[in-house]
Amino acid sequence: MRILHLLNHTKRLNGHVHAAVDLACAQVQLGHSVAIASGGGDFDALLTSKGVESKFLNHDRRPSALPGALTSLRQLERQWRPDVIHAHMMTSAVLAWPICKIARIPLVTTVHNEFQKSSILMGLGTRVIAVSDAVQQSMEKRGVPKTKLRVVLNGTIGSARFEGKDRSPQRLDGPSILFVGGLHPRKGLPDLFKAFDIVSGQNQAARLYVVGDGPHRAEYAHLVSTLNCSTAVTFFGALDEPFPFLMGADIFVLPSHADPAPLVLSEAREAGCAVIATKVDGIPQLLEYGKAGILVATRDPDALARAICSLLQSPHALQEWRDKSQYNIDHLTIARVARDTLEIYADASRQVRGRSEMRANPNQA
Template structure:
């Protein structure tokens, strides 16, 4: 069976999906399955010129808005690049971005195309202040879900929570499959360590949707109460300067290390104690699974797919979105009690090994792929 994994970002780009797929490909290839990767290089911009049309809505009604125009041009670019680079035939195409799924079905109409929706682009844009809720860009992006349902052979998503979110925009939500992301157990593993000062870590893009302003405010509360800690903030983004200035004003700059972008944070993540990320929205939250596989205690918000990973009080702590005091209390609890922190991390590792291992996701995908192969 010849399978194409079609990505939007190149595999070397940061992010759970792009970093996960090459390791998944390696597992399949070692088991005798033929699997290729395909993506749009960053250098390909404004190359495509073919008209775009959808079957379930008229996208031109939203033309003239920057997000929509960029989306449509990227769609055209993906068509141009795919036609130029892909000449072979595939038994199955597994797409990992809405543009990719729609383009692949357009160009390979007789090939089963599976589409995993990994996140909500429109929710991130709203939270990051780029578009307004229920505005034209929002309505355009949510209309894409119905178009995907109409055209691809199978919709899959990464959490039951996100499946529920998608159900508002499709006609048959019960047909959406749920396969959480999988992670290579060899890349993420605990390391024995003993930190005299509790070490907190977060890994994310520095955007408002990740709730880092709430995290800094909570850290300021920790310092006021005399709790020692160091926060390692890995990632880059448009609000980095704003966050650094906020840390200075809150008198916690000396307790925080801003690393910027790092390609392989998993190389030293196991040496920390607590992973914390107070996201305002999260379809799955791959980095929580990665931190759990490193044996870290988890602190996250009760939103999206995060509660499907964190069982409150067992492998981590959940707090309400935007609640500074609740986050500060949760962090104080885990950093002040090393035994409690260790037990949370141990249970987190055990659950992640069972639920989010690459072996598990490979077996689930094999079953899905075989079902489409047999149906031909």
């Protein structure tokens, strides 16, 4: 199969980019011809080394830029002749929809950021991939037909992005509690800081490490400076390779207010962390509904603090939840994600072929 992925760019530290890069590389490994058309970025060299072709496509959202992008995509479709186009963001879906209609090829879209209002445009796809059951339910409520929707739960184990990287554990003082992610309000960092202030009062040796960056970093650093635990919190900023920190941490905490299917949970489980996360969106599914991690209510620092303290106070409980993180871990492989996605391509292709045959032979309908 010839598969053309559309992305706005291939820069690091963007979850939808990581997911698309992982998928494209895995599809090549399965014997398919794969290209990514995007504005380019950090992963282009990796993609080339894995046999994924990189094509330039401007994803500028300005209305004046769209006609040129449509023309470029139409030319690329004619030259490269994909069997399916897979769009990963709203602009990609809008550009691909008329091209796929003209060429009579399936358009598959993936809803990575369901919390964005514009994600409803991903419903333009012949098939619409939701990255968790929660996202599927949300998109259905927003008007995307159930017949279009399919779930492919995110996974990262076996990612080409990690090949050849030093995965030795980062030494962390502790007991160590780690957060990895963007410093955005939906990630719930203030709840974690308030919870850790409680934890630190009961266990002065505990340390909190924050890996990631974002527009609210200065605000969060100021908030921490006002708390009694301030000297026990370290901001590391954004890191290209956070996995060694996951390997070195005792507990991984994700206090999100909204999170469709965060890749970092797959990585934290692979690293063997005890995991505590909020019961919201796709998080419970990624934690096997509590079998692979502790689930707490969102926006509840007291509940978060109790969960953390329950592990810090009992080495047995901490090791038990480390072990539980490995429950059904094979379901989080990128190979499984690739296989599930290829099945959806085949399903979408059958639908498009059926429609074409009906147009060609209307009397047989």
